[in-house]
Amino acid sequence: MKHFYCLFTFLLFTFAAAAQGLPGYVITLSGDTLRGYVREKKNQQLVVYPNESNTTLVFRPAQLRGYGLRNQPLIKSYPVRLSTGHDSTRFVAPLQVGPVSLYSYADESGLLLRPAASDTLYELTPITWRLLFNRHLHGCSTLNHTSREIFDLSFSRTTIARLITRYNQCLDPTWKAVSTSERPMWRYGIGVHTGGQQLTPFKGKFWQPNQGTWQSWEAGFDWIAQRANGLQTVLSASYLHFAGKTSPYQAISTTGATVEQRGSGSSGVLLGNVQVTQRLGNPRRRLQPITGVGIGLGYMAWERSITEQRLPNSSSSFQTTAVDTDAGGAVFRVEALAGVLLPIGVRKDASVSVHYQYYYSAFQSIGLQIAYHLYK
Numbered sequence: 001m002k003h004f005y006c007l008f009t010f011l012l013f014t015f016a017a018a019a020q021g022l023p024g025y026v027i028t029l030s031g032d033t034l035r036g037y038v039r040e041k042k043n044q045q046l047v048v049y050p051n052e053s054n055t056t057l058v059f060r061p062a063q064l065r066g067y068g069l070r071n072q073p074l075i076k077s078y079p080v081r082l083s084t085g086h087d088s089t090r091f092v093a094p095l096q097v098g099p100v101s102l103y104s105y106a107d108e109s110g111l112l113l114r115p116a117a118s119d120t121l122y123e124l125t126p127i128t129w130r131l132l133f134n135r136h137l138h139g140c141s142t143l144n145h146t147s148r149e150i151f152d153l154s155f156s157r158t159t160i161a162r163l164i165t166r167y168n169q170c171l172d173p174t175w176k177a178v179s180t181s182e183r184p185m186w187r188y189g190i191g192v193h194t195g196g197q198q199l200t201p202f203k204g205k206f207w208q209p210n211q212g213t214w215q216s217w218e219a220g221f222d223w224i225a226q227r228a229n230g231l232q233t234v235l236s237a238s239y240l241h242f243a244g245k246t247s248p249y250q251a252i253s254t255t256g257a258t259v260e261q262r263g264s265g266s267s268g269v270l271l272g273n274v275q276v277t278q279r280l281g282n283p284r285r286r287l288q289p290i291t292g293v294g295i296g297l298g299y300m301a302w303e304r305s306i307t308e309q310r311l312p313n314s315s316s317s318f319q320t321t322a323v324d325t326d327a328g329g330a331v332f333r334v335e336a337l338a339g340v341l342l343p344i345g346v347r348k349d350a351s352v353s354v355h356y357q358y359y360y361s362a363f364q365s366i367g368l369q370i371a372y373h374l375y376k
Helices: 002-017 129-136 157-171
Strands: 022-028 033-040 046-050 057-059 064-069 075-081 087-097 101-105 111-114 121-124 186-201 213-227 231-245 249-252 258-279 288-310 319-326 330-344 348-359 363-375
Touching (some): 087 157, 101 157, 111 129, 121 129, 186 231, 186 348, 213 258, 213 363, 231 288, 258 330
Antiparallel strands (some): 022 033, 022 064, 046 057, 064 075, 075 087, 111 121, 186 363, 213 231, 249 258, 258 288, 288 319
């Protein structure tokens, strides 16, 4: 397990040190569209790798109308009145659109109020949100911002969205809330993966004293979400098949005689897994490094073990003396991975990665996995 912790720490530092872009576009202040790879950086900076040249451009929100990923809505730049009282142009994304709208910053932090017929957004905080509502959301007799009901409400996205909905419907009873189910700063896709692992059982597991040779094979389906800062999240549903056997060793039979014994076994596991990975390096490169960590929880669908024996130093065939079957039980796994990703056009990619996996109180493994993903 200590190997996993060391690799996990290394990968966390790698995550913080590098980022990678996605196919997208920017719209300049003059209305021109520039296509290429866009990469989100900290402090609301945007790096663009144009398709038409090998140059690299860096923009601030005030220099653009907005940016977007391929086939995704525009993430616009808006003037924002910060809680400090200063004005700043920021990239923002809608959470709920209406006469009065709710936004967040493009990194999905913060809550921003856009009053009716206003081009300025106002940063909401636990201290200022009631004051801003009282100042900008007027004209509704059934919504008293100084009432005890409002005063007792906690500051949260759900509370703010519910109050804005209530206000909009007060002004127009036919209005219905429109929330964005898919965030424009994410690219979504589906895919498949498969791979094999060499297992090392922990001491005291399976047959003793010979642990033998064990392998696993895995295949499954993926749902993936990617951001232009290089972050990606993969949810997968997999089937795992484990199999192995021991070399012959000396044992005592049920009758008390010394025999030569060997064991073999196999099992099947249904597993759900979550991976958080990071794409690294320049998006123009043909091969792009990836690193990540994951956690999985599964169910042992079936398990079968066979014990065989024969007389010591005998050339005769082994005879089966016991067959055990079982099912049920939870399987817990953590993993770390590193590999390379190969973009295939702008909508597909394939990856090859090495995985270290730790199965709680059972065994650890290392192996290879390949994956193929298709995006919107």
